[in-house]
Amino acid sequence: MKMIQTSLCILVVLTVSGFPMMESRVESKKGIEYMAMQCRKHKAVLTDFGAVGDGKTSNTKAFRDAIAKLTPQAADGGVQLIVPPGNWLTGSFNLTSHFTLFIQQGATILASQVESEYPMIPRLPSYGDARFASLIYGTNLTDVVITGNKGTINGQGKSWWLKYRSGGFNLISRPLLIEILYSENIQISDINLVDSPMWNIHPVYCKNVIIKNIKIDAPIDSPNTDGINPDSCTNTLIEDCSVTSGDDCIAVKSGIDQYGIATSIPTQQLSIRRLTCVSPDSAGIAIGSEMSGGIKDVRIEDVTLINTQSAIRIKTAIGRGGYVKDIFARRFTMKNMKYVFWITGSYKLHPIGFDPNALPEIRNINYRDMTADNVTISAKLEGIKKDPFTGICMSNVTMALSPTTKKLQWNCTDVAGVTSRVKPEPCSLLPSKGPAMDCHFPTDKIPIESVVLNKCTA
Template identity: 85%
Template sequence: MFGFAMMESRIESSYKGIEYEALNCRKHRAILPDFGAIGDGKTSNTKAFREAVSKLTPLAADGGVQLIVPPGKWLTGSFNLTSHFTLFIQQGATILASQDESEYPMLPRLPSYPDARFASLIYGSNLTDVVITGDKGTINGQGKSWWLKYRSGGFANISRPLLIEIVFSKNIQISDINLIDSPMWNIHPVYCKNVIIKNIKIDAPIDSPNTDGINPDSCTNTLIEDCNITSGDDCIAVKSGIDQYGISTGIPTQQLSIRRLTCVSPHSAGVALGSEMSGGIKDVRIEDVTLINTESAIRIKTGIGRGGYVKDIFARRFTMKTMKFVFWMTGSYALHPTGKALPEVSNINYRDMTAENVTISAQLEGIENHPFKGICMSNVTIALSPITKKMQWNCTDVAGVTSRVKPEPCSLLPDKGTKLDCDFPTDKIPIESVVLKKCYA
């Protein structure tokens, strides 16, 4: 059995291995096989992962601890993380998600959602200072069996496992790993503060159900950068809970920066705002985005009954190729006839964008007698595909202005001349100023 004495002998200051950047380096380190794990892709290592975290937890308060996953295929069910902890997945290592449902405990619903859920493959709650990183190691969710059961009517009112879910935590980093075939969403920080997600490659079939890439949910001060996502759903979906659950919880997503994103999602958005936005979404900055064969750029999704707000959204420098829509806003998404709470959508800014091979320039649908307002678009050039819709701008219940936008926008977004540039903040959110430390695994 792996003893504390051996763990304490692995001191970061005397060990130089794989260099990586992290919020914090760790004094102690351990290697997964020391806990009896076998990387043959067939043997279950759920017990080994859980035991590793359990035995390393007492050391976490003494300078932190890292668990190294070496090359191999490490089959496992759900396991929890601990504070002051780094999970490092080496190149050539794959954490292989078990397809056995019994390996994923059932968890109660999140406060801002109605459904119970399976525990995620990698899970943590009420933690501080957690790093999940590597040198391009892989987490493979083996999602096909989950997708097939879902399509056949399984999992009614139960959410499938995610690959990574961190809840009610702060100072979180997820970086430099590959994620493949998640059963559902890939990365879900929820009710978290101070989150960095960077250099992540996510890949799922373009027809896989609900395989969103990264879903910041009721989080404050989050940076998502340098990610490459191919998905069957939204590449990034910004959320804050649903209907009365999200309204009563009342935790918004705010201070969010998304930059240098590359996305392929033929059936969904590059960045979606909502539809679960009942706790509010505000102060979102999105820049330097490349979208290829994607249904829409930024899609605002909401409806009567959602309540909440989407406001103070700023986007610039988008390059788009082969799009169904460039601009898409929906005020009738998933209507809720028993709910009457009206969402507010305001101060939405888009600038410096080019798109080619586009079917429809804009579909902008607000709410009757409650329009989406403060929409601004400037310096946008859209080149249409050979087969296009005759009506390029379909606008109802919206209000705003435009400048240097081609094709010519709808009358609800009048041209205000060549001198107008839509807003983009000049300040930074706090997480953008964080300098990562040089560490070793």
């Protein structure tokens, strides 16, 4: 009876969350165990399709052939492609539904540095940039898992960075490592990502996304190597990730200017927890500046930031439109920070003109239970004239200043809110409401947090 009750409880959780029932299959005791949203009936190894793991031979055809030949089996219990130890050089390849890409420990997928290996693909409707396909790409998919037991994807980004710095790619977005569009029930977990040419992980227009146990590394001076960028996505969980980057560790987005306004797909129901970040020139978590489709209901907790420019940076501008609202953050530990709080309404990046009447709405931004050491500037809070940012709340925040601290610790314009137990003392636009007040953090869960993963075997 206890077993029956447990099964019924799991079924109720998955049904309420909008997920299909996720069946645990009986696997062979041989192989590598891992946790996934779905296990697979059919398995193949990359070498079955002629791949050579010497780091020099192109395996683009092998990856593409493998997925093409496995796709017809996907509807019959799903398919799994195992990447064994070795160095597997490849250009861009597309995923399929009901599919797992498993990268074993000791295996490295090496991104080709040949531009022709990355076809040009359609512009995203909420942006305006021409772009290369990502290394691993998928669109209109259901039930996709990219995982491993600490295998690696190496973007070999140095040649792309050098060309970018010398003036190349001004109107073209460089390849990302992983981009998945218009898809649902996506899991990316337990792999290492190194030296992406540009952003590392970009789910866009997706639903029901889990990103966990990911380690991302890029030089701290590498251009635009954002770690994880959930973009116009609903019901996303990012947890237990470590990012060292030349740009934002996590950047929450929803399209830019008239493109994002017209597409109007928000990012919502996003949970970020247990993140470690190193990014001296950017933010631990950036919200925007591409936020024209709206961003709301974001919960961020248990974050460690080291040598990072700012904690949560909300970036917007006249012409963005959209909104950022209902943002909740708590339990941050920070060391060596230029800024702790940074909200700006003058992030002047506009690819093709903008509507000066499209003003963003920024409200109900909550921070609590934070400590920071060696801080240069406590806060820069810059709203927009005649469009103030409201509902900013800070409670139980202690910032220890650096020996080279700036004299003006709180630079506040066109903002409104309240504080409690915040040191150094905030600006007059954020008056204290006494020691009893705490900023809000939701007690409920977003649906993706209740999903139960299965024990599978590769």
